[in-house]
Amino acid sequence: xxxxxDPIWRRVIEGEVNPPLQFLAAKIAIGHLKLKAKTGKDxxxxxxxxxxxxxxxxxxxxxxxxxxxxxxxxxL
Amino acid sequence: xxxxxxxxxxxxxxxKAGKKLVLAGDMALLEQLPDGDWIAGTSPYFMTPExxxxxxxxxxxxxxxxxxxxxQFKTYDADSLKNIYIDGYEDGYTFLIIPPYSKVQExxxxxxxxxxxxxxKPLCGWVAAHMFDQRQIExxxxxxxxxxxxxxxxxxxxxxxxxxNKYAEMNLVNFYEPREDITIEFLETSxxxxxxxxxxxxxxxxxxxxxxxxxxxxxxxxxxxSQLTNxxxxxxxxxxxxxxxxVFQGVPYKLAKPVENLPQKMLDYKNPDPVSPDAGCxxxxxxxxxxxxxxxxxxxxxxxxxxxxxxxxxxxSVITFSIKDI
Numbered sequence: 004x005x006x007x008x009d010p011i012w013r014r015v016i017e018g019e020v021n022p023p024l025q026f027l028a029a030k031i032a033i034g035h036l037k038l039k040a041k042t043g044k045d046x047x048x049x050x051x052x053x054x055x056x057x058x059x060x061x062x063x064x065x066x067x068x069x070x071x072x073x074x075x076x077x078x079l
Numbered sequence: 080x081x082x083x084x085x086x087x088x089x090x091x092x093x094x095k096a097g098k099k100l101v102l103a104g105d106m107a108l109l110e111q112l113p114d115g116d117w118i119a120g121t122s123p124y125f126m127t128p129e130x131x132x133x134x135x136x137x138x139x140x141x142x143x144x145x146x147x148x149x150x151q152f153k154t155y156d157a158d159s160l161k162n163i164y165i166d167g168y169e170d171g172y173t174f175l176i177i178p179p180y181s182k183v184q185e186x187x188x189x190x191x192x193x194x195x196x197x198x199x200k201p202l203c204g205w206v207a208a209h210m211f212d213q214r215q216i217e218x219x220x221x222x223x224x225x226x227x228x229x230x231x232x233x234x235x236x237x238x239x240x241x242x243x244n245k246y247a248e249m250n251l252v253n254f255y256e257p258r259e260d261i262t263i264e265f266l267e268t269s270x271x272x273x274x275x276x277x278x279x280x281x282x283x284x285x286x287x288x289x290x291x292x293x294x295x296x297x298x299x300x301x302x303x304x305s306q307l308t309n310x311x312x313x314x315x316x317x318x319x320x321x322x323x324x325x326v327f328q329g330v331p332y333k334l335a336k337p338v339e340n341l342p343q344k345m346l347d348y349k350n351p352d353p354v355s356p357d358a359g360c361x362x363x364x365x366x367x368x369x370x371x372x373x374x375x376x377x378x379x380x381x382x383x384x385x386x387x388x389x390x391x392x393x394x395x396s397v398i399t400f401s402i403k404d405i
Contacts, residue, residue: 027249030306031390032198038303038329059199062169065405066246 004064004073005057011076012053016040022075025068029059081355083127083380084137087111093140099147101174101237101358102222103382104138105210110226112138116150118235119222120176120207124383126361131371131383135210139382141358143174146402149240154223154233157186164196168240172247174358174400175204177234179219179385184392187234188325189268191391198390201247203400204236205360206386219385244405250352251389252379252397253307254344254365257300257333265326272320284320296368297335298395299326309335311364311394323364323385324392342370350378356399360384364395 005011014020016037024030036052063069085093087108093100094115102109102119109119125132125139153166160183167173177184184206191197207219222228223235241247263284264276275284288295298309299322310332313321326332338344345365359381365371366383379399387398 027251027306028198028201028390031308034301034303034306034330035192035197038327042329062199066248068248 004061005077007054007057007061011079012057013049014079015056015076016049016052020079022072022079024072024075026060026063026066026072027068028063029056029069029072032056032059080128083139084125084134085140086137090138090140093142097144098142099144099150099237099239101141101143101176102138103384105135106220106229107135108138109222110229112226114225116152117222117224118152118174118176118237120178120205120235120384121219122208122382122384123210124208124363124366126366126371126376126379126381126383128375128380130373130375131366133210133372143239143357143402146241146245147239148242151238152224153236153238154228154230155183155236156233157182160186160234161190161194163202163236164194164199166236167200167202167238169200170243171238171240172201172203174237174239175202175234175388176221177204177206177386177388178221178231179206179208181232183232183234184386185270187388188270188392201249202388202390203247203249203358203398204388205382205384205398206388206392208363208383208385241402245402246405248401248403249389250399251306251308251393252348252399253309254341254348254369255298255300255307255309255335255338255395257302257307258336259333261334263299263332263334265328265330265332268325268328270322270325272322272326273318283318285315285318288315288320293334294337297337299332300335301330301332303330308393309395311362323394341368342374345369345371345376346374348377350399352399352401353378354401355380356401359397359399360387361397362387362395365397
């Protein structure tokens, strides 16, 4: 599992990298997290969005599609 | 071949045997069922191994019994639905059915991405449907564990904890592709749209669609969620375009490319999973515009509904839900 403080979570949220992800929950969530971080609605920040994205993967790291994504993300 | 359609008597026997069921069927059938571990929504439209059919004599049964470790049933109104993710089991999934044209549907459509724990657990489901010639007489209803629970206002949920060696997998099948020459930005998150930015220029969307002879049957699409998702146009009334799921401010959208022959495209679709899904749904617009009555969709047998729930509300697509071994 990629560490919670790894810069990759922030890079995904900021759109610096757009890897071809497979885990549907993360794919759907990323769009909303990016939007919320961009608008800053209710004090939402890139850091908060990065934490939430990490949490989604942490919880599902044992699932095949999430594991494949983590492998891809770990190489970026 | 696995059976999907059951008589009331057969379904009642399954309920009495303690099966954990997600049901779709005509209201007159669902209201004959005994109490038990089931949720349901009305719809008489189904994709079956024999093809797409309208059937008011049988109930479409998704039997999820074999992978249930623990189970809870709950109903939600427009306010409490915000807890749908946090109410679910940590190692499980939630199946949700919502009544159409209801406050709870509107709440979910707008609010789901803001719910605590959004997308933290698999959330699959659909919006109940009805016979199209009955819309003025009856609306779609939901049921939770009892025929007496019929509601046009409450969403119903089955929260399931999975055995340690199982996980839930969802897939979204999209038959459309975005055209790259038109980008639409919505000025507010809404179900009723007037002015938008088309390629950066402020225009009235209804007028733009008419002036450019665009097909309103095609969905509005976005890949902002790293997954192409569709929003369907419900109707154009004067200067207002209403949509079946919200369009979000700050998200770039595209119009879908015209599909030369949607029925054939759906017929040609190959499900990458050799095993039929355990549950799921097909959008009514795919069924109608894809002329699916009598036609088969490769290996996917699901009810036809008025909206698809794949973590959030989406349109004009097919959702498959499968329990897999880890």
